[in-house]
Amino acid sequence: MLLSPVAGLGRSTLALLAMIGRMGLFFAQTLAAVLRPPFYLREFGQALWAIGYNSLPVVGMTALFTGGALALQIYAGGSRFNAEEVVPSIVAIGMARELGPVLGGLMVAARVASSIAAEIGTMKVTEQIDALVTLSTDPMKYLTVPRVLAATISVPVLVAVGDSIGIFGGYVVGTGRLGFNPAAYLKNTADFLEMWDVTSGLIKGAVFGFLIALVGCYFGMNSGRGAQGVGRATKSAVVTASVLIFAANYLLTELFFAA
Amino acid sequence: MIELRDVHKAFGAKKVLQGVDLTVPTGESMVIIGGSGTGKSVLLKCILGLVRPDAGTILLDGKDVTTEERDDFLSHFGMLFQGAALFDSLTVWQNVAFRLLRGSLKRPKDEAREIAIEKLRRVGLGPDVADLFPAELSGGMQKRVGLARAIAAEPQIIFFDEPTTGLDPIMAGVINELIREIVVEMGATAMTITHDMTSVRAIADDVAMLHDGVIKWSGPVGEMDNSGDPYLDQFINGRAEGPIEAVR
Secondary structure: OOOHHHHHHHHHHHHHHHHHHHHHHHHHHHHHHHHOOOOOHHHHHHHHHHHHHHHHHHHHHHHHHHHHHHHHHHHHHHHHHOOHHHHHHHHHHHHHHHHHHHHHHHHHHHHHHHHHHHHHHHHHHOOHHHHHHHOOOOHHHHHHHHHHHHHHHHHHHHHHHHHHHHHHHHHHHHHHOOOOOHHHHHHHHHHHOOHHHHHHHHHHHHHHHHHHHHHHHHHHHOOOOHHHHHHHHHHHHHHHHHHHHHHHHHHHHHHHHOO | OEEEEEEEEEEOOEEEEEEEEEEEOOOOEEEEEOOOOOOHHHHHHHHHOOOOOOEEEEEEOOEEOOOOOHHHHHOOEEEEOOOOOOOOOOOHHHHHOHHHOOHHHOOOHHHHHHHHHHHHHHOOOOHHHOOOOHHHOOHHHHHHHHHHHHHOOOOOEEEEEOOOOOOOHHHHHHHHHHHHHHHHHHOOEEEEEEOOHHHHHHHOOEEEEEEOOEEEEEEEHHHHHHOOOHHHHHHHHOOOOOOOOOOO
16 A cells, blocks of 8 residues: 555556657667658658648747747847847847747647647557558558658758748847847848858757657557547647657757857 | 467457467358457457467468568458548548559559449449548448458458448448358458348358357358357347356
């Protein structure tokens, strides 16, 4: 009786470790499937559209408001030591290195990891995955690979678009509300932003995209039975993808920028 | 010929199959009956390789199904799933022609569509449904499309997983008739799992009853009513009293 909380803790730790192991295997299977034919181009095209193009509005809106808020915050912070003129460069660097990829990634995780997990989970529950196998089609190649590839390619593009819109958001607030000269704002942005600031953010985006689709597919393929099973798979996909994005972001930042 | 020898399968502590021995001769229609949760679907999935048995062997024409090349092996099979399991992102004809649009049996799109429409006609559906999506069809129509998909690549062996569940009695009768006609016409080996006795009498050449993880009785459908087996008698007559415990 006394030991039951300890036993519970042990059980959940074991379950977590087992899940990490299974996810690792799934990751390896996905990589193996990426390299072997057949390749399903039609499914890849559809995934590119669903994950990439359809995420543009949500990523764009997120970036626009974030860029605007960032400009206000940096202005308020900078004014404490008479450094208001850093607004354009910090907005640009902040968006490109950190906020563009992380917030964009999180929004895509919310939109895409959930929809992939729900779609594949429903396919599993209604025996469509079994049907694929009996029709000599490997679900890993037909469902997972197109989605993972599409997300890995399209999230960096979304990040690039988000960066631009975020910087534009900062520009609108900077010139409209904070009294910056438009030409000076743009010059400051361009002068201080380095290529590596942007590239590192795009690499982060690719890693996040890969993780989002992989996690969505994993939880979909391992969905429990019924509506509850699919619901749980969807929730777990979003939560896991979000946490993994933060963890990967820290590791990548450490790797790219640690002195 | 499909042969199962001493097949075992457990999920955790739950022993589902505990030594199943069964032979399905080529060209015969075998129906497996048994209560819900007795492992009929698991048995079918073991043969298809969707579930790996813990012990025992499953042979298809003398070859072990677990060591065969998957793609080649599965191209001999067609399966009608309980809920039809149509792909909802694809139109009806793309579902039917799924195998013909990709993989080793791939052929030109026009030809695949023509075959799909021909198979749809065979199951009593007109070409007007070809471009609809599965969600736009009734349950009975979905079953028919599932049947058309199962037979599209002319398989030698067809599995039917509870083909009449969820259908009204008349539609169930139509599906039973279709299954019987198609199996005879194609000369295919059929294996059906069901607990619908009307379906059994309409489809089966042979019947096997699965209970407690083993085949309790098997024989020709004509001998089913006079088997003298108390389990089978209780099941086919739908009696609450008997050796099979019924939870009230």
